[in-house]
Amino acid sequence: MPIQKISEKVEQAGKQIRNLTVAELKAELASDADLLLLDIREIQERVDGGTIAGSKLAPRGMLEFWADPESPYYRDWFQEDRRTILFCASGLRSALGTLALQEMGFTNVAHLAAGFSGWKAAGEPIEDAAATSRWVRRS
Numbered sequence: 001m002p003i004q005k006i007s008e009k010v011e012q013a014g015k016q017i018r019n020l021t022v023a024e025l026k027a028e029l030a031s032d033a034d035l036l037l038l039d040i041r042e043i044q045e046r047v048d049g050g051t052i053a054g055s056k057l058a059p060r061g062m063l064e065f066w067a068d069p070e071s072p073y074y075r076d077w078f079q080e081d082r083r084t085i086l087f088c089a090s091g092l093r094s095a096l097g098t099l100a101l102q103e104m105g106f107t108n109v110a111h112l113a114a115g116f117s118g119w120k121a122a123g124e125p126i127e128d129a130a131a132t133s134r135w136v137r138r139s
Contacts, residue, residue, distance in 0.1 A: 010092050013099040018110035022122045025085060025112050029054070036077055036084040038063075040097050041116065045089060047133045050126035052087065052119060060093045064100055080106050087112035087119070 020028070028035055037055040039046055046057055056077060058066050065073040078084070084106060086094040094111035101109045112119065120126060 006092070010095050013095040014113070017095060017098045017102060019091075019095075019113040020085065020110050022112070022114055022119055022124060025087075025119075026124070028083070028085065032083055034082065036079075036082050038084060038086045038097075039116070040086050040088050040094055043133075046129045048130070049116070050120075051129045052116065053125060053127040055087070055127075060088065060097055063097050064104065067101060067104060067106070078106075081108055084109045085111060087116055089115050090117050091115040 029037070037052060038058045039051050039055040040058055040060045040063060042059055043057060051057075058075070062073060065071045066075040067078040068074060069078075084101065086097050086101075086109070088094040088097070088111075091111065091113045092115075094115065095113070098109050098111040114121075
């Protein structure tokens with residue numbers, strides 16, 4: 001059996017999840033104080049490039065472990081009915097992550113289809129994650 005192309009998996013996921021534009025994310029951020037915005041990139045991507053203000057880091061490799069209340073890695077900011085929006089660099093990992101959360105039983109999840117790069121290209125504000133992170137590269 002041939003290996004399924006990741007582009008096909010992402011395309012299939014995109015048909016099963018809520019894909020948000022930059023404008024839609026901005027509107028949700030402005031109207032929902034309890035929204036959980038998850039940056040699922042790796043820590044160094046966040047530190048090096050910045051992030052969207054108010055987001056929490058939940059690296060893609062740990063997402064399901066942090067979201068499962070039975071996991072020893074559980075983070076209590078995950079709630080199955082809380083509005084949760086994921087983003088990554090370009091929308092690929094977050095599409096798969098959003099589908100994974102839906103499959104776990106989360107009922108109010110979406111992702112930023114354009115990713116952080118789309119947010120940045122739209123001229124939206126970027127928070128300097130390096131200013132507050134202990135994971136800054138030292139020369």
